[in-house]
Amino acid sequence: xxxxxxxxTSNGDIDQPLLVAVVGHTNTGKTSLIRTxxxxxxxxEVQDSAGTTREVTRIGIGTADAExxxxxxxxxxxxxxxxxxxxxxxxxxxxxxxxxxILQRFAxxxxxxxEFDQDIKVILQxxxxxxxxxxxxxxxxxxxxxxxxxxxxxxxxxPIIPVFNFISDNEDGLVRWREQMARFNLHAALxxxxxxFDFEAEKRLYQKLQSMQERHYDAxxxxxxxxxxxxxxxxxxxxxxxxxxLLVIGTxxxxxxxxxxxxxxxxxxxxxxxxRKAEEKxxxxxxxxxxxxxxxxxxxxxxxxxxxxxxDVFSPAALKAFGLNAGSSALxxxxxxxxxxxxxxxxxxxxxxAIGAALGAGMATARRxxxxxxxxxxxxKWACVDDNTVALIYLRQKNLLEKLTHRGHASLExxxxxxxxxxARLPDGWSKILGEIRQHPQWQAGDVGDADFSRVQSVxxxxxxxxxx
Amino acid sequence: xxxxxxxxxxxxxxxRCIETQLSPDAPPEPAINSGFRSREFDDRLVQRxxxxxxxxxxxxxxxHAAGTWRTxxxxxxxxxxxxxxxxxxxxxSGDSTINIYWLLIVLIGFNxxxxxxxxxxxxxxxxxxxxxxxxxxxxxxxxxxxxxxxxTGAADKAWMNSNLGGxxxxxxxxxxxxxxxLVYLGTGLLALLLALTVRQYDFVWGTTLLSNSDFVxxxxxxxxxxxxxxxxxxxxxxxxETRIGSEFSPGADHRYRWAQFLMGALLxxxxxxxxxxLLVCRGMLRAxxxxxxxxxxxxxxxxxxxxxxxxHGDSIVVDADDTGxxxxxxxxxxxxxxxxxxxxxxxxxxxxxxLREGSDWPPSQVSSERVLGHxxxxxxxxEVMQRLQDNTAxxxxxxxxxxxxxxxxxxxxxxTLCENAELAWLVLLExxxxxxxxxxxxxxxxxxxxxxxxADHIMQSPE
Numbered sequence: 019x020x021x022x023x024x025x026x027t028s029n030g031d032i033d034q035p036l037l038v039a040v041v042g043h044t045n046t047g048k049t050s051l052i053r054t055x056x057x058x059x060x061x062x063e064v065q066d067s068a069g070t071t072r073e074v075t076r077i078g079i080g081t082a083d084a085e086x087x088x089x090x091x092x093x094x095x096x097x098x099x100x101x102x103x104x105x106x107x108x109x110x111x112x113x114x115x116x117x118x119x120i121l122q123r124f125a126x127x128x129x130x131x132x133e134f135d136q137d138i139k140v141i142l143q144x145x146x147x148x149x150x151x152x153x154x155x156x157x158x159x160x161x162x163x164x165x166x167x168x169x170x171x172x173x174x175x176x177p178i179i180p181v182f183n184f185i186s187d188n189e190d191g192l193v194r195w196r197e198q199m200a201r202f203n204l205h206a207a208l209x210x211x212x213x214x215f216d217f218e219a220e221k222r223l224y225q226k227l228q229s230m231q232e233r234h235y236d237a238x239x240x241x242x243x244x245x246x247x248x249x250x251x252x253x254x255x256x257x258x259x260x261x262x263x264l265l266v267i268g269t270x271x272x273x274x275x276x277x278x279x280x281x282x283x284x285x286x287x288x289x290x291x292x293x294r295k296a297e298e299k300x301x302x303x304x305x306x307x308x309x310x311x312x313x314x315x316x317x318x319x320x321x322x323x324x325x326x327x328x329x330d331v332f333s334p335a336a337l338k339a340f341g342l343n344a345g346s347s348a349l350x351x352x353x354x355x356x357x358x359x360x361x362x363x364x365x366x367x368x369x370x371x372a373i374g375a376a377l378g379a380g381m382a383t384a385r386r387x388x389x390x391x392x393x394x395x396x397x398x399k400w401a402c403v404d405d406n407t408v409a410l411i412y413l414r415q416k417n418l419l420e421k422l423t424h425r426g427h428a429s430l431e432x433x434x435x436x437x438x439x440x441x442a443r444l445p446d447g448w449s450k451i452l453g454e455i456r457q458h459p460q461w462q463a464g465d466v467g468d469a470d471f472s473r474v475q476s477v478x479x480x481x482x483x484x485x486x487x
Numbered sequence: 488x489x490x491x492x493x494x495x496x497x498x499x500x501x502x503r504c505i506e507t508q509l510s511p512d513a514p515p516e517p518a519i520n521s522g523f524r525s526r527e528f529d530d531r532l533v534q535r536x537x538x539x540x541x542x543x544x545x546x547x548x549x550x551h552a553a554g555t556w557r558t559x560x561x562x563x564x565x566x567x568x569x570x571x572x573x574x575x576x577x578x579x580s581g582d583s584t585i586n587i588y589w590l591l592i593v594l595i596g597f598n599x600x601x602x603x604x605x606x607x608x609x610x611x612x613x614x615x616x617x618x619x620x621x622x623x624x625x626x627x628x629x630x631x632x633x634x635x636x637x638x639t640g641a642a643d644k645a646w647m648n649s650n651l652g653g654x655x656x657x658x659x660x661x662x663x664x665x666x667x668x669l670v671y672l673g674t675g676l677l678a679l680l681l682a683l684t685v686r687q688y689d690f691v692w693g694t695t696l697l698s699n700s701d702f703v704x705x706x707x708x709x710x711x712x713x714x715x716x717x718x719x720x721x722x723x724x725x726x727x728e729t730r731i732g733s734e735f736s737p738g739a740d741h742r743y744r745w746a747q748f749l750m751g752a753l754l755x756x757x758x759x760x761x762x763x764x765l766l767v768c769r770g771m772l773r774a775x776x777x778x779x780x781x782x783x784x785x786x787x788x789x790x791x792x793x794x795x796x797x798x799h800g801d802s803i804v805v806d807a808d809d810t811g812x813x814x815x816x817x818x819x820x821x822x823x824x825x826x827x828x829x830x831x832x833x834x835x836x837x838x839x840x841x842l843r844e845g846s847d848w849p850p851s852q853v854s855s856e857r858v859l860g861h862x863x864x865x866x867x868x869x870e871v872m873q874r875l876q877d878n879t880a881x882x883x884x885x886x887x888x889x890x891x892x893x894x895x896x897x898x899x900x901x902x903t904l905c906e907n908a909e910l911a912w913l914v915l916l917e918x919x920x921x922x923x924x925x926x927x928x929x930x931x932x933x934x935x936x937x938x939x940x941x942a943d944h945i946m947q948s949p950e
Contacts (some may be wrong), residue, residue, distance in 0.1 A: 045892040056799040072808035078800035082526045085800065093808075097896035099865060133895070139806045161841050162864020163896055190844075225891070255784040303786035306514050309793060464782065 035078065035085045036227065036234045039143045040136045042153035043167060044094025045070075051153060051210060052077065052091050053221060057309055062092075070094075072136065074143050081244040086237045087227070092143050093136040104228045105170065117173035121145060144174045149230055151223075152204075156191035160198045168202050175194040177230045180207040181223075206230070215426050216424045217249050253423055255307050257482040260415045260474055262462075263300040265295055268408050268452060268461035271400040285401035290332055293403055297411065298326060301418075308422045318421050321414070331410060340413045408452060409444055416482050445481045493527050493776035497649045501549050502536040503787055504645035505638050515787055517794035518542075531795045532788075548639040552646035560663060567667045570782045571674035579679070585688045587729075587749060588702075589730040594675050598668055602760060605664065614651055656778055658772040665765040672757045676750065683746050687849050690745035693731035702726055709752055718751035719744045831912055831946070835882040838862065838904060841897065846916055850886065850948075859883070862900065875907050883908040889915035889923045889947060893934045902938045911938070923947065 034279055040048045054062045056077060071093050078085040095101070109120050122145065124131070125138045144150055150171055158164070171178055180199045185192050192209070197206055208226055210219050221242060228238045270292055274285045302325055305315070312324075321328050329336040454474055455461070462472050491499075499548045506515055517537050525531060540546055578593045579585050651658060682688075691701060703723045710720035721729070721744040729745065781788065811897040839861035849858045859878070860871040875883070885901055887893075905911045913935050917923055935945050 043892050058799065061802055073804050073807035075802045076805045077802040080800075082528075082796060090805065091802075094894070097899060099896055100899060143806065157843065159841070159843055159863060162866070162868075163841075173797065245798075251784070252789070256787045257607065258784045259786060302512075307786055307789045427581035438490070 033084075035080070035088045036149065036231060036238070037088050037090070037147040038149045038151060038227070039092055039140075039147035040151045040153060041092050041140055041144060041171060042094065042151075042181075043098075043155070044096050045165060046094070046153045046155040048094065048153050049091055051151075051181070051183065052089055054210075054216075054317060055079070055089070055223070074139050079241070081240055084237070086234075086241040090147065092140045095137055095140055095167050095170075097134075097137070098170055101134055102166040104131065104134070105173070116175075118175045121170075121173055123211070141170075141174070144171060144176060147176060148234075149227060150174065150176050150178045151181050151208075151392055152178050153183055154199075155184050156182050156186050156188050157197050158191070160194060160298055163172065165198075165202075168199075168204075170215050172202065178204055179226055179230065180204050181208045182207060184325055185209050185211050217245075218424075220245065226436050245345050247288055249287065252307060253419075253483055254479070256304055256419050256422060257479040258475070259303050259307065260412075260419060260482055261478045263296060264408065264412060264478065265455055266296050267411060268401050268455040269462060271402050271459070274401050282401070289401050289403060293331060293407065293411075297331060300415070301327065304418065304422060310422065318424070320418065327414075331407060332413075336414070337406065337410055340379045340417075341412055400401075402456075405449075405452065409448070412448075413444070419482055447477070451477060490527075491533065493655075493779055495533055496779055496781055497646060498540070498549065499532055499536045499781060500649050501642045501645040502539055502545070503785075504641040505545060505548070506539075507787065508641035510639070514790045517791065517795070519795075523795075528792055528796055532791065535791070535795065545638060545642065548637075548642040549646075552643040553650075555643075555782065556650070560666075563663070563667055564670050567670040568674040571671035572678040574671075574676040575678040576682070579682055579688070583688050585690050585745075585749075586731075587690050587692050587745060588705075589692075590679075590749065591752060594672065594679075594753055598672060598757055601664075601668060602764075605661065605764075609661075633649075637796045638833050649779065654775040655772065658768050658775050662765065662768040662772055665761050665768055669758065669761045669765060672753065674763065675897065676753050676758065679750065679753065681749075683837050688742065688746075690729055690742060690749075691731045692729060699730065702730075706748070709756070710748060712755055713748065713751040716751065716755065719747045720751075721745055721748060790910075791836070831884050831914075832882060833857070835884045835912065836875070836878060836908075837884045837886060838875075839886045840900060840904075841888070841891065842886065842916070846886075846888060848886065848916075868900070872903075872907065875904070881908065882910045882912070884912040884914050886914045886916055886948075887931075889927065889931070890921060892927065893930050898934050898937055901940075905938045905940060911944065913939050913940050915945070915947045918946055 042048055075091045080086040105124055108124055121141050125141045128135055128138050144324050182192055207224055224238050224242050228235050272285045272288050274281050519538055523531050540801055574593055578590045703726045706726050725741055837853050837858045842848050859874045862868045862871050
């Protein structure tokens with residue numbers, strides 16, 4: 019990306035990026051916010067102390083073609099009351115000067131005020147920027163020093179966008195601060211929660227910047243479109259990966275060697291290992307697609323740990339968590355998740371829950387009628403993954419995708435396991451689609467130009483990406 | 488992706504398969520971090536792929552499958568040629584009589600059948616059929632090669648998936664199919680031509696089930712197109728005279744016409760359709776190759792995109808911290824043993840500083856006349872200072888929220904308060920259930936040190 023001259027404001031030159039300074043009291047999450055915006059946890063240093071950021075750092079955000087925004091991370095303001103007192107003293111000595119000039123004057127002699135060297139850096143950067151993002155921790159009371167901060171920043175003569183941070187479960191604080199900012203005539207504010215990545219919040223930031231800076235409207239729009247494109251692609255890729263997982267699991271078949279003594283148990287075990295591995299692989303891919311680090315996983319409260327699902331897919335707890343009926347075949351531990359599939363001439367005749375239900379029970383019954391069935395169909399017996407398990411996998415993958423795309427609710431408190439998930443429902447037409455998937459094991463290879471494949475894929479992707487369902 | 492050629496896309500796919508094969512668990516590294524020649528993702532992918540191929544010397548592996556394919560085509564052509572010539576020779580050797588329609592069946596019959604099958608396959612989308620009868624055996628080849636676990640195996644697999652699978656594969660197989668038939672018929676025709684040139688044949692035809700007029704009709708129908716193209720064809724009389732068992736002895740004109748008929752039929756009903764279809768398939772193959780698209784939604788490509796197309800530039804320090812000051816430079820950090828929780832005397836005056844709403848303030852066990860106030864801004868600070876001086880307080884206890892990160896302003900305030908009293912306590916109010924981290928405690932201890940508050944005068948108090 020191009021490197022503009024950062025010292026000058028981009029006054030009328032639309033090719034220069036928009037200069038945005040991120041300012042605020044120390045420890046309000048400025049660096050975290052930037053990190054969330056650029057989706058890079060390696061940026062800057064974040065510690066839970068005052069005075070962590072001690073320098074001004076610039077980072078460019080843009081499209082593939084050009085840098086659109088130059089974002090500046092600044093040290094936190096720490097002693098605004100004393101600073102404001104000094105500035106007022108200076109103002110009284112130069113009554114004719116404009117507020118911005120006073121600040122310039124103050125900043126021009128840093129050796130006079132060694133205790134304010136960090137604050138001077140902030141002032142200088144603010145004076146050289148187009149827009150200031152003022153970060154507020156809404157958990158704080160409206161103290162005098164914060165009001166002083168806003169006064170000082172106001173003197174720079176730049177548009178200020180207050181950004182309310184740590185809003186989760188802090189409604190009162192939010193209301194309080196909104197009122198306070200309104201008194202400073204700052205009405206256009208943003209809410210952010212730097213705990214979790216939120217594309218919608220990012221969009222709103224760019225839109226706010228657009229409304230404040232007409233000259234950069236088009237450039238910001240191209241950035242918005244570019245980021246939206248990336249975002250859509252991420253969601254699509256995630257949904258497709260999940261669809262592929264469903265294909266792989268739905269079409270899995272393991273022939274049951276009936277001569278062996280514990281053939282069915284062994285086939286079941288193989289099936290389970292296969293299923294777990296497939297889910298893990300998909301999980302890895304999904305986390306990779308969304309660039310979720312371990313920290314993100316924790317922050318977003320994903321039900322995974324160290325690359326594995328916390329709940330084993332074959333445990334009854336997993337089924338219950340999604341309100342699925344642990345049907346007859348899934349209740350008993352040994353048979354959990356296993357379906358029996360009869361295949362004749364390459365066509366499947368359905369899984370254990372279908373046949374089992376017809377026969378009145380799961381595997382035990384199937385075993386009882388085995389000889390009759392064998393005689394009847396003269397087909398081969400295969401172990402497959404039963405409908406319940408595939409449904410569970412679909413539901414929990416969808417839940418995962420919602421969290422990855424932050425379309426579910428992210429809060430700082432641990433989600434109750436039963437709460438949101440109980441509402442999970444299998445979409446209409448699920449059985450039919452599952453049936454089609456089972457009939458087409460060749461779809462695992464990917465899109466081979468088959469019209470049915472495309473249709474089924476787009477149906478499932480719509481289900482996965484639909485926030486409402 | 489329109490600007491990438493088909494072969495380039497195959498190259499990228501091959502690199503993908505190789506990388507996935509060699510390290511199935513690791514995400515793909517960008518490999519190149521700078522020096523990109525283009526801003527487009529496609530171009531960067533290509534640049535990266537070519538870089539890797541050169542660096543790891545995968546060149547021979549990449550070309551392996553294509554080479555094998557070419558060789559097998561050549562071999563197949565050879566076989567087809569042999570069959571073509573052989574079939575013709577078999578059909579016309581022996582005595583110097585050629586059974587015309589038998590020869591036609593041998594040469595064009597199967598060809599025609601194959602053509603019908605191919606067209607049916609295409610019309611109804613039956614992939615197996617449309618691959619052509621001759622090329623049916625090649626699908627097992629794919630399975631065979633794909634099993635080798637190596638760089639070459641992976642490259643082969645990718646090449647075959649791209650070139651022999653999907654739409655591209657369909658047309659490629661059809662192309663080969665038509666091509667082989669063309670070779671068969673071509674060599675057949677050539678052999679026929681050769682034979683007719685240097686040997687003398689009598690043409691006959693015979694039938695057990697059909698009649699004379701049937702054959703006359705047949706010859707006329709077939710001959711229609713031939714005549715328009717300038718081939719001489721036998722007329723009705725000549726057809727009848729050529730039947731086996733007729734006493735008529737054929738003349739040069741007879742033979743000539745039948746020969747022309749034969750070769751014309753071969754050309755027009757055998758070779759020509761195949762040539763047309765061959766050209767059509769070639770065009771369709773090109774179109775399919777142009778329409779070939781890499782699936783950029785695959786996790787592999789998504790990760791590469793993140794690596795090759797960073798959404799942001801590198802962070803650059805613009806105004807460095809040149810004070811040389813360091814968070815840790817306030818002398819030795821006091822040892823963080825929990826101070827003895829000595830009770831604060833009742834004569835102490837309490838001051839709250841910047842407490843959050845919901846804090847335990849004023850503290851319940853302290854009587855209200857001992858509470859000097861809560862400082863939240865300059866006004867309240869003035870008030871508290873005033874009361875401090877009015878009460879000539881000796882000992883003060885300063886209450887703060889433990890979870891707050893102490894900053895310079897707070898430190899200045901606390902220092903000012905301490906200067907107006909003889910002895911000061913620092914009370915860190917902790918929220919219910921919250922544990923103050925060591926780092927945070929260290930910050931408060933440092934503040935206390937700077938304000939001359941003794942370490943054993945710091946208290947943590949759950950609210």
